[in-house]
Amino acid sequence: MRTAFFIDGYNLFYGLLAGTGYKWLDLPSLLSSVARIENPAFEPISFHYFTSPVQPKLSTRGIQSKEAQDTYIRALKAKGVEVILGRHRLDPAKAPRFVDRNTPPSRQDQVDIWRLEEKETDVNIAISMYRMAAKQTVLPIEERIRHMVLVSGDTDMQPALKAIREDFPDMHIGVILPHRENIPRCVPGSLNNYAHWLRRHIKFSELQDNQFPTRVPTNKKPATKPVYW
Numbered sequence: 001m002r003t004a005f006f007i008d009g010y011n012l013f014y015g016l017l018a019g020t021g022y023k024w025l026d027l028p029s030l031l032s033s034v035a036r037i038e039n040p041a042f043e044p045i046s047f048h049y050f051t052s053p054v055q056p057k058l059s060t061r062g063i064q065s066k067e068a069q070d071t072y073i074r075a076l077k078a079k080g081v082e083v084i085l086g087r088h089r090l091d092p093a094k095a096p097r098f099v100d101r102n103t104p105p106s107r108q109d110q111v112d113i114w115r116l117e118e119k120e121t122d123v124n125i126a127i128s129m130y131r132m133a134a135k136q137t138v139l140p141i142e143e144r145i146r147h148m149v150l151v152s153g154d155t156d157m158q159p160a161l162k163a164i165r166e167d168f169p170d171m172h173i174g175v176i177l178p179h180r181e182n183i184p185r186c187v188p189g190s191l192n193n194y195a196h197w198l199r200r201h202i203k204f205s206e207l208q209d210n211q212f213p214t215r216v217p218t219n220k221k222p223a224t225k226p227v228y229w
Helices: 009-017 027-038 063-078 121-136 155-167 204-209
Strands: 002-008 043-051 082-085 087-096 110-119 147-151 172-176 197-199
Touching: 002 009, 002 027, 002 121, 009 043, 027 043, 027 147, 027 172, 027 197, 027 204, 043 063, 043 121, 063 082, 121 147, 121 155, 147 155, 155 172
Parallel strands: 002 043, 002 147, 043 082, 147 172, 172 197
Antiparallel strands: 087 110
């Protein structure tokens, strides 16, 4: 079954990779392995990675963080991954002051903050998945993508999955939650309800077994694993 993957890079990083030594992740290798465990008939055809550029002024390592992301994106592209970029929006805002966990938030006690939002990623994923499903209807049967896998735990994707299931009932949908093992998390029912199958977490052994080599050949200079990764 020809399969396309749609990866929420922000969700993947903070749900699975942040704070680990596995950031230099070979996504095509990992996701192909997970899908084939679910069903050996799944045939990975394309990988679509959605993210937004790092903001150096808000990153722990400043420009190094952006350089690391840029390098990783080059490695992904060298492996045939399509990368779709959104953007970040940074605005001054107000939020209720945190006192302690026993004190409820109050609109009468607010502080000034900077609010950082990732923009366009959810919409880009939803549109890309729906458009791919629509395009398959005019292709010869043997060329059609019959299976799409969402790699995200973001419940904002529920409307897109629902629409695809309703409008393209022959399309098979899987969901891989980018969650680490041994960290209890609820399965988002709004995603599970519209998936034919769902993978609850990624094992540490799977992360370890699916890392890029230190140097990934590209059309220009190799993409070299960031030192602090």
